[in-house]
Amino acid sequence: MADGAGHNERREAESVAGDVKHRRRVAQDVRAAREKLTSSTGLERAFETELVRLFAQYRVGAAIPLYVLAAAIAGAATTWLPIVTVAVWAALTLLAMTIMVVLARNFLRASEDDARTLGVWRRLFAMGEMLHGAAWAYLLQLLAQVPSEDMRIFVLFCSVMITAVVATLSATVPAAVYAGLAPILVVVGLATVTSGASQALMLAMMIASAQVFFVLLARHLYGSAVATLLSRAEKDALFVELEQAKANSDEARRRAEEANLAKSRFLATMSHELRTPLNAILGFSEVMKGEVFGPHASDSYREYSADIHASGQHLLNLINEILDLSRIEAGRYELNEEAIALAHVIDDCAHMMNLRAKAKGQVIRTHVDESLPRIWADERAIRQVVLNILSNAIKFTPQGGEITIKVGWTSSGGQYVAVKDTGPGIPEEEIPVVMSSFGRGTWAIKTAEQGSGLGLPIVKGLVDLHGGGFQLRSKPREGTEVIVTLPANRVMNALPPVAQEKKSAA
Template sequence: MDMFDLPADRMSERRPNETSDRRRSVTAKVRAARERLTSTSGTRPAFDLELARIYAHNRLSALAVVLALAAAITAVATIWIEPRVALTWLAVVLAGHAVVVFFARRFQRAERNAADIRIWRLRFAAAELVNGLAWASIVILLGQAEIASEAAQVVSLFVMLVGVAVATMLAASIPAAVFAGTLPIAAIVIVVYSLRGGAASSAVAAMTAGAEIYFLLLAHRLYRNTLETLEFRAEKDALIGELEQAKANSDDARRRAEEANLAKSRFLATMSHELRTPLNAILGFSEVMKSEIFGAHVTPTYKEYAGDIHDSGQHLLNLINEILDLSRIEAGRYELNEESVNLAYVVEDCRHLLTLRAKNRGITIRESVEPGLPPVWADERAMRQITLNLLSNAIKFTPQGGEIRLKVGWTASGGQYVSVADTGPGIPENEIPTVLASFGQGSLAMKSAEQGAGLGLPIVKGLIDLHGGSFSLKSKLREGTEVIVALPASRIISALAPVPEKATPARNRAETPAAALRRAG
């Protein structure tokens, strides 16, 4: 759907969301760019620190494996070189690896910050260079051996592959350390065997060059994967932080809402008492004046004024009662006084009460009640208020000469329903949520009907929800509105089956009292 096809209200909701998302995205990009500019590696400083930590952890955790490899290579090398020389190479390798371990342990124990990462990376690269030269020295020893057989060339190639592979896997999180640790080994192998000449030596040099390129590419791939993992983890942590902040804001908003609701309840309780006291006096005295109990008015207009005062006071009292009822429903403090209720009788009684008002407006009420409806377990006052509110709304919004259809019957699930349908102006579909909200009124209803507080339908929905029932509103413009409230089947009171009498034995039924006495005697 094109943006210009959207309603104006949906477009207004969409624009702030898009603007907020765009602003958040731009802010994140600017922050990331600023951090990359201040970093020595082009990544975020926090990532630089984490990458160095990964390097130190890898080097320390692989200490035993590296020492075992060095010892194995030393044992194999004794075939072509003197054991004393081989052990000397082992000592050099151990010394080179000790430099790497020293800086790794010192890095883990020191207090680190983003500003020192560049220095530590240089230290790690220098340590890897020393370690790489130590490993490459055996290639020189094997190349200068008196018996330089093909097996020695294979061992040299093996040493190169092991050294480059170990440096690549353990130092992949710091690219400079990978270059410093692998290039000396590969360069020495290439130089030694290129100077010797011969097809086998040239093959070893070529394979060494290819292997070095491969491992450098592998190191770059591992580095990118590690960096992406850190980025994903940072995004996850940021999302968790936003969710925690949103939860904190939600809890704070809920707390403020509860405080506001409590203040509202206190205000309504206070105002209901303060308003009902003078209202009772107004209603009582206006009733006396309207009925002319103490004598007729000198001016007949005073009687009309007294009637208007009484009607206005009664309207205000009804409004206060509706507000209090809605407040109790929303606060969950409305208590149902449940009993056996004949729903058809309640609906008939409410229709009778409002028949005169409907006739005055020229409206016909047609009632349809299915026969044989059993009673329901419900609050009679609540069911009466539901019916009165629905009928009052229908009368209010039905034009002169209109018709109201009132139905009571069975639902498909075995419950009972009350349906009130009118021939009024109807409600636009986008205004139905407004009508169902507290104090909400539709635009067409305000233009064509009497003014009201907009509490009738919310109270109906709240009361039927307390009974575990359902509320349905269907409306079409210029055709009318139908509201259906239904009670669940669990509230239907079914007639109990008669209790069967205990059967009397045939011998006892046939035996007379006199015979029983003789048998007992």
């Protein structure tokens, strides 16, 4: 019953956690959809801002290399154009570059950008990029008027270089890419139409092909930037969820510690409050059962007194088991370790339980290796382990059954205690149930045997405190075997005799 209730509580907790997670995910989806509907690019507002910010950072970072590139091309252009014309073009180009740098720095210094401000900045950057592209297109238009083969190669180089610069630096704002490349394409087209020469047509086709290639490259860079932002957002969301989960875990741990402390205080108080009247009940019922002050007027009173005494004893055992299990689970069970002989403990426990076994016609057989050395352990805990295992074996073994106890060496040099009965056995799926606190198997419920379901959990807890191992083997109609092992480091091997030196004759 307790195991089923705990399972239902876990299912309810998992269901509540799943509902909370689903509501959080729905809220995130609704917020993302709202931002996409109010966005001009179909992305979330945070992504749009970050993309424009990347554009501004690229522009500021590439300012000096662009100034150097413009100066180098201006120096080369003086080969075909007058110096004054080239100087005018250089001044216009540097002005356009400076305007872009100023706009980018102003955007980066802005503390926050709402939807309208972000749209204004995007349009300003597109216009600035168009001005920058127009300055370079002006140079191409000047060069196109010079009838020289070397000039055509230089024009092709300049157009490809500027197209690559615009496509790579402005990839995160697609409108700026198109605005920056449009003036170059227009100038090249007009020059081709006015010239009509086949060489000019070939040059225009090469420039147009280069622009198409770099536009596709810009789109790919834009997609990569968006994917990177999405990945970063998912990672940030994951970090937030991890922080929230850690906070919830810390809160749950704090509540668990408070509940455990409250449970410990409750058990400490109730153990005293229950044991005081319970000892009086046991004492008086034992006096009445033994008819110390004279025989009862009715035999039923004697039976009732025995029942009261047995029930009180069972309740006292239950209280002791609950307290023991609570101390073990809380890590407050202290071991009073000493050197003990495992064979001696087994003989005493078998002798104590022999009367209960004989009452059911059962036989207890022991096979103990008398050569076993002592072990370093808590004798009271080891006795409780053996008594709990024997008590279960006697309880669930039918009339005329047999219980076998074996004590010997383990393969690793430790010692073991194995208790095997000829009872009905336990189905494999019920073994975790009987190993849980207050868990009882199907056979125990059918036979209505008295028991709290704490015997085996206490055994396993005490064995774990000794660093040992616990194993339960059982199959229906084949009996049950419980094996308890103690590690080799608890075995006290006999010390070799001290060699005494012979005194030399005087």
